[in-house]
Amino acid sequence: MKITAIKSYMTRCGQRPRVLVKVETDAGLYGWGEAYNHGPDRAIPPIVDYIFAMIGGEDPRRIEYIMLKLYQQFRFPPGALGLAAFSAVDHALWDISGKAAGLPVYMLLGGHARDRVQVYAHLGGKDGQAAAEQALQLNADWGFTAFKTGPYRIPPEASRWGEVCREAARYFEALRRHTPAHFEIAFDAHAKIFEPVRAVQLANALAPYDPLFYEEPLRPEHIPAWARLRQQLQVPLATGESLYSRFEFLSLLAAQGADIIQPDICACGGLLEMRKIAAIAEAHYVTVAPHNPMGPLATAVNVHFAAATPNFRILEYLLPGDNRWLDAPYLPQDGYLQLRPERPGFGVEVDEEHVRHDAYLHWQRTCPVRPDGSTGYI
Amino acid sequence: MKIAALRTYIARHGQRCRGLLKIETDAGIDGWGEAYSIGPDLSVPPLADYIGRMIGGEDPRRIEYILCKLLQQFRFPPGGTGLAVISAVDQALWDIAGKAAGLPVYMLLGGAARQRVRVYHSIGGRDAAETSEQALRLHAEWGFSAFKLSPYRLDPESARWGRVCAAAAEYLEQVRRRTPAEFEFALDAHAKILEPVRAVQLAAALAPYDPLFLEEPLRPEHIPAWSRLRQQMAVPLATGESLYGRHEFLALMAAQAADIIQPDVCVCGGLLEMRRIAASAEAHQVTVAPHNPMSPIATAVNVHFAAATPSFTVLEYILPLHNEWRHWVDEPYLPRGGYLELRPDRPGWGVQVDEDALRDNEYCHWQRTCPVRPDGSTGYI
Numbered sequence: 114m115k116i117t118a119i120k121s122y123m124t125r126c127g128q129r130p131r132v133l134v135k136v137e138t139d140a141g142l143y144g145w146g147e148a149y150n151h152g153p154d155r156a157i158p159p160i161v162d163y164i165f166a167m168i169g170g171e172d173p174r175r176i177e178y179i180m181l182k183l184y185q186q187f188r189f190p191p192g193a194l195g196l197a198a199f200s201a202v203d204h205a206l207w208d209i210s211g212k213a214a215g216l217p218v219y220m221l222l223g224g225h226a227r228d229r230v231q232v233y234a235h236l237g238g239k240d241g242q243a244a245a246e247q248a249l250q251l252n253a254d255w256g257f258t259a260f261k262t263g264p265y266r267i268p269p270e271a272s273r274w275g276e277v278c279r280e281a282a283r284y285f286e287a288l289r290r291h292t293p294a295h296f297e298i299a300f301d302a303h304a305k306i307f308e309p310v311r312a313v314q315l316a317n318a319l320a321p322y323d324p325l326f327y328e329e330p331l332r333p334e335h336i337p338a339w340a341r342l343r344q345q346l347q348v349p350l351a352t353g354e355s356l357y358s359r360f361e362f363l364s365l366l367a368a369q370g371a372d373i374i375q376p377d378i379c380a381c382g383g384l385l386e387m388r389k390i391a392a393i394a395e396a397h398y399v400t401v402a403p404h405n406p407m408g409p410l411a412t413a414v415n416v417h418f419a420a421a422t423p424n425f426r427i428l429e430y431l432l433p434g435d436n437r438w439l440d441a442p443y444l445p446q447d448g449y450l451q452l453r454p455e456r457p458g459f460g461v462e463v464d465e466e467h468v469r470h471d472a473y474l475h476w477q478r479t480c481p482v483r484p485d486g487s488t489g490y491i
Numbered sequence: 492m493k494i495a496a497l498r499t500y501i502a503r504h505g506q507r508c509r510g511l512l513k514i515e516t517d518a519g520i521d522g523w524g525e526a527y528s529i530g531p532d533l534s535v536p537p538l539a540d541y542i543g544r545m546i547g548g549e550d551p552r553r554i555e556y557i558l559c560k561l562l563q564q565f566r567f568p569p570g571g572t573g574l575a576v577i578s579a580v581d582q583a584l585w586d587i588a589g590k591a592a593g594l595p596v597y598m599l600l601g602g603a604a605r606q607r608v609r610v611y612h613s614i615g616g617r618d619a620a621e622t623s624e625q626a627l628r629l630h631a632e633w634g635f636s637a638f639k640l641s642p643y644r645l646d647p648e649s650a651r652w653g654r655v656c657a658a659a660a661e662y663l664e665q666v667r668r669r670t671p672a673e674f675e676f677a678l679d680a681h682a683k684i685l686e687p688v689r690a691v692q693l694a695a696a697l698a699p700y701d702p703l704f705l706e707e708p709l710r711p712e713h714i715p716a717w718s719r720l721r722q723q724m725a726v727p728l729a730t731g732e733s734l735y736g737r738h739e740f741l742a743l744m745a746a747q748a749a750d751i752i753q754p755d756v757c758v759c760g761g762l763l764e765m766r767r768i769a770a771s772a773e774a775h776q777v778t779v780a781p782h783n784p785m786s787p788i789a790t791a792v793n794v795h796f797a798a799a800t801p802s803f804t805v806l807e808y809i810l811p812l813h814n815e816w817r818h819w820v821d822e823p824y825l826p827r828g829g830y831l832e833l834r835p836d837r838p839g840w841g842v843q844v845d846e847d848a849l850r851d852n853e854y855c856h857w858q859r860t861c862p863v864r865p866d867g868s869t870g871y872i
Contacts, residue, residue, distance in 0.1 A: 149567075151565065151567055151569075151573075152541060152564070152565065153537055153538045153540075153541035153542075153573070155537030155538075155540070155541065156534035156535075156537040156538045156541070156572065157534075159531050159533035159534045159537070160531040160534050160572070162531075162533070163530060163531035163533070163534075163856075163858070164531075166856055166858060167858055178868070178869070181868075181869065182861055182869045185859075185861045185869055185870065185871045185872065186530070186858055186859045186860070186861055186872070187529065187530055187571070187859075188682070188733070188859055188871065188872060189527075189529050189530075189571045189732075189733050189758070190570065190571060190711065190712065190733060190735070191529070191570060191571050191572070192568065192569060192570005192571040192572060192573060192574065192735070193565070193567045193568065193569050193570045193572070193573055194534060194538075194569075194570065194572045194573055195529070195531070195570060195571055195572050196570065304566070333568065334568065334736065334738035334739075335738050335741070336742065337745075354567075355566070355567050355568060357568075357570065358712065360712035360713055361712075363713070364714070364742070367715075380567070475541075475544065477541070477544065477545060477564060478563075478564045478565075478566055479564075480560055480563045480564055487556070487559075488556070488559060488560045488563055489563065490563045490566065491563065491564070491566060
């Protein structure tokens with residue numbers, strides 16, 4: 114079997130663009146992958162074309178060989194956009210391999226270590242009670258019992274930090290008061306805190322109400338700050354959406370800088386890379402709760418990762434909304450996604466006709482502006 | 492003054508391309524920068540368009556503000572492709588800032604810490620005799636007295652490693668014998684060695700012939716291996732072309748893992764970022780020898796970095812006379828006595844880009860080709 118073409122499709126998920134990648138073979142089999150949406154997604158198709166020039170004609174089932182060769186020929190660590198393209202290609206190769214074997218992808222990874230995959234949903238809401246209502250509705254509709262929300266109830270760029278922490282605690286206390294005791298609630302601090310001691314203060318404010326984890330309080334680049342932070346925390350520290358490759362995760366883990374890691378299968382380099390990252394995490398007594406704010410195809414890839422990976426913990430999950438480009442998105446029952454042992458590959462089909470139309474839209478993050486006119490991380 | 496437009500050119504030189512970027516302002520002043528060529532260069536224009544939407548209308552002289560905001564809005568560390576374009580944007584902003592002030596860029600960086608900038612040239616050759624001839628010719632014509640060579644005289648993927656090391660030593664010994672004693676020779680191992688102990692062996696073989704430095708023997712990703720390697724080496728260890736941003740260099744230097752760092756101003760994040768990296772290096776007693784296999788535009792940027800930065804030592808340099816590069820700028824920096832001279836009378840980078848020479852420039856596909864081992868697996872190139 115040989116790779117004969119790699120095609121990129123610019124579609125969208127909600128109000129964000131999304132690049133899907135299709136790898137075709139001379140055997141009539143094909144596979145699909147989803148690239149992370151960093152922002153400048155128009156840069157991804159040229160990278161995918163460049164990758165095809167390097168791996169056209171290869172047997173798509175030689176995934177280790179192909180991915181290694183891509184890293185070798187790039188030579189420079191590919192970073193965000195390069196790895197988004199790598200990841201999508203990796204997904205498609207696994208999809209083809211599963212279909213060629215007539216097996217779900219998790220059966221190529223040592224089989225399913227679990228029968229179903231727990232997911233958590235996001236909560237918004239103006240206060241603790243409104244967030245609780247959302248949680249109860251998601252529980253009634255889909256069985257969700259795990260959720261993630263934001264700790265910032267007043268603008269952190271413009272408020273005294275002690276007040277930010279106090280409001281976060283009040284919010285969490287109200288959320289707990291209005292929801293069943295078994296619900297799990299995580300907090301995402303979104304890498305906005307510049308002085309690490311502030312992250313300790315916020316974690317201490319949340320600790321009495323037992324967060325599932327405390328996500329990415331600091332920027333990802335300076336690992337020693339993470340090592341020290343974790344030593345000071347009483348709550349589980351999670352991070353990883355902005356880290357790439359086994360090497361960056363190894364640095365974090367070797368420094369004892371996290372309790373839970375959150376690699377993104379569309380950004381870290383793909384399923385093969387994420388399996389390597391998970392193996393390193395397992396040896397460090399660290400669990401994996403994949404970052405997954407992505408489309409229903411990425412969720413399908415994650416289901417197979419989660420099914421096969423012993424130290425998987427819980428998967429981030431967005432309901433697919435009005436998506437029309439996937440035939441049967443994985444949907445939760447009782448808060449879990451069910452495996453699909455009868456469907457080969459990732460167990461979903463992309464509607465190619467639907468994504469043929471270029472649906473690009475410009476999306477960018479907008480930084481908060483501090484009172485002095487300088488900008489902050491969003 | 493406001494940023495009015497970003498324009499990109501995929502400019503071909505020989506069998507490779509470079510993404511070049513021009514920023515235009517409402518004041519009629521424009522600036523130029525060069526993006527590193529990771530490989531998929533057609534990703535440069537869409538990235539530049541995206542950045543253009545984020546920074547259009549800003550005062551181009553607020554470089555710190557603009558670069559900080561770009562990194563904040565990317566949120567995810569941009570990595571190779573993203574940072575190549577961000578680097579080009581940074582350079583164009585500095586060019587504008589210099590022109591607006593009527594000053595060479597180095598005068599915006601605290602002034603010239605040196606009067607001229609030493610450069611080294613890479614040389615090939617089938618054997619030591621040819622290599623030596625090339626070195627002597629470059630010395631006679633341009634005054635070069637520093638050079639960089641490849642240590643691989645036997646195929647490292649298939650030959651016994653001890654023989655690879657012995658051949659490298661013999662080669663350097665022969666080159667030394669045929670060239671003046673004051674010449675400097677650096678060796679670039681090009682991140683091809685997987686077992687770190689092999690790098691120790693290669694360094695030990697070369698050490699008797701006093702290499703200027705041994706460059707990038709290992710892959711860049713796993714810093715602890717570098718830390719251990721440096722402890723075991725008797726020659727200066729240099730690396731950094733594949734590292735990005737202040738944090739990766741800080742991790743390297745905090746681990747005491749290099750004697751000399753080699754950031755690339757076209758991929759590390761730009762001049763502002765490289766100045767930060769150099770400040771960190773200075774505090775670690777580490778010098779900076781920038782990676783620069785780039786065009787006369789990037790060389791001009793590096794001249795200003797080198798002029799202003801106390802921890803700078805020597806700049807990689809390719810003579811811009813043998814391909815399309817000779818048409819890209821009016822007066823490329825050319826060495827005299829092995830040094831590039833500053834241009835105190837010319838504002839910005841001190842070179843004028845010929846935009847007409849960049850138009851209608853056909854893209855060409857270029858890729859690295861990995862070596863194949865005897866068992867059919869591939870290696871790093």
